[in-house]
Amino acid sequence: MSAPKRLLRRSAAGRIGGVCAGIAEYLDTDVALVRLAWVVLSIVPGAFIGGALVYLVAWILIPDSPEPAATDASARRLHRSVSDRKIAGVCGGLAEYFAVDPTLVRLVWAIATIVPGAIVFGILAYLVAWFIMPESPVPGVVTTTSAA
Secondary structure, eight states: OOOOOOOOBOTTTOSSSSHHHHHHHHHTSOHHHHHHHHHHHHTSTTOHHHHHHHHHHHHHHSOBOSSOOOOOTTSOOOOBOSSSOSSSSHHHHHHHHHTSOHHHHHHHHHHHHHSTTOHHHHHHHHHHHHHHSOBOOOOOOOOOOOOO
16 A cells, blocks of 8 residues: 655745645646746735745645655646747746637736736736746757768
8 A cells, every 4th residue: 555645845846945846746737837826816915915924834834855856857837938928928828738729818817907906916916927937948959960
């Protein structure tokens, strides 16, 4: 019988304390997606302090992993799009990750942003997502030289 799965922080793979990296590993999902969800849920009007406080409590309560995080090169990752962008590629990257139309993602983000009282938070969430989501790696240009 195998041991039950444990929730551990991954401070070596984290940006701050490894809480989101540990949650992503536990849920078997991309860490950028967990970070983005944490930020968006924390920016709800009046809840930013609560989101930061919950992160600090999680940092204290969740034990750190003694071993390095396993990396899977074939895993699907959330990135900002380099080919489908209007501003920074956040919505294009989300659309690529979820395999949906980027216009739909932009429309949902815009509607969520213009809800009365949420425009500042929608813009702030976009700016934070711009920081959190890494840019998609650009495929390298392969050059060949011919022997003359």
